[in-house]
Amino acid sequence: MSAIFSISATSIYYFFRADLLKDQDERLQTLAQAAVPSLQTIKTKGTKDLNKDLPWRNLFDSQQSLEWFDADGKLIAREGTNFPNFPLAKSASTNRLNEGSPLVEQHGNIRSVSIAVYTDSLNKKILQLEGYIRVNESTKEFDQRMGQLQLGLEVGGVIVLTLSSVSGMFLTLLVIQPIKQSFQNLKQFTADASHELRNPLTVIMTTVELMESHSEQFSADDVRKFKTISTATQQIRHLVEDLRFLSHTDALTDTNVLDYPKVPLDEILQDLADTFETDAQNKKLSFESYLSTDIHIKGDTRQLKRLFANLLENAIKYSRTGGVVKLFLEKHKLFAVVRVEDTGIGIPQEYIPLVFQRFWRAETARLQAKEGLGLGLAIAQAIVQRHLGKITVSSKVGVGSCFQVHLPLA
Ligand SMILES: Nc1ncnc2c1ncn2[C@@H]1O[C@H](COP(=O)(O)OP(=O)(O)OP(=O)(O)O)[C@@H](O)[C@H]1O
Ligand SMILES: [Mg+2]
Structure with missing residues (x-):
């Protein structure tokens, strides 16, 4: 939006500028044309009769100046204010002037339009260069307006x-x-x-x-x-x-998050490990737990059991006979970190962002385990949020999954 606006504003600015400069150049050129007859007067009678020469005077204004040059480009008269301090026209520009086109120049804040003046020679066939007229105008006011x-x-x-x-x-x-x-x-x-x-x-x-x-x-x-x-x-x-x-x-909002009592997370997980070891064995899976001791967090024991039971239940449910389920608990900086790893069917990468959505189940999961509503992980995530923690998942199809939970230490 701002890019579109900048482009439009810049276009408007340059369009107006070019239009105004064209107007100014045309005005200066008209003034130069009006001053053409006076060149002859200056060359023959000098500048004393210049003020009576009205056609250009009517067009002249306070910001402008007029300069008359002879055929060699030598200044022979000038009128007005704001004279430029550069010579008539140099090399390349003089050629253009002699071809009859006006020459427009901008030096600092002075804009000049120069024209060449020709008269018919005696036999009326050859044009003869009489001199040049340059009109100058200060662009200070113009620049201010721009x-x-x-x-x-x-x-x-x-x-x-x-x-x-x-x-x-x-x-x-x-x-x-x-x-x-x-x-x-x-x-x-x-x-x-x-x-x-x-x-x-x-x-x-x-x-x-x-x-x-x-x-x-x-x-x-x-x-x-x-x-x-x-x-x-x-x-x-x-x-x-x-x-x-x-x-x-x-x-629940951030301001009414519940203030839970301090609970031993290692003991909660040990209880779960005992229960799920049996479930795993029933499904011919091996179960390993590596739990650091003396790890306390502020939490609700019932909810925490539910959280990790949901993860362990999935690890067992979505593993095939002979697989391994591992449960880890360790401290990392200000957090207790729990990991539930399995060597099960895994989750396709594109579905990973969906696993915590309510009622979402992968097609492969439906084939592997008919029972399930797709609410276990949504609940796990809700519990983690209530405990101001974080749950993440990494998984590879056919290799296994790892769910990791960070919970603030008490
Ligand atoms: N360990 C895992 N291995 C492979 N897929 C998993 C694993 N955990 C979850 N999933 C995938 O995530 C989906 C959602 O899991 P979730 O626990 O929310 O639901 P569910 O297990 O299907 O049903 P339930 O409501 O009984 O827990 C599962 O259906 C499955 O596709
Ligand atoms: Mg589940």
């Missing part, structure tokens, strides 16, 4: 750019507002729906549990159906809890 134009364009440019940026921002806000509002409504709906679904789900769960506890009163087929209802209800409850958790995180 300076004002430049300043006007610059100030105007700044005003136009400011106004267009402000109106651009205003329009963007105007356009974005409804989108923001509907996004906000969607978040609010998710928060409300997940809240409202909790009670009916609890009723279903307790009823099914009650029926299961009196299984002797029902047929074996009915009991199997209760089991199916119970599993499905559990899944819905998990989803509802996850959505509730994410809605709650969305509502």
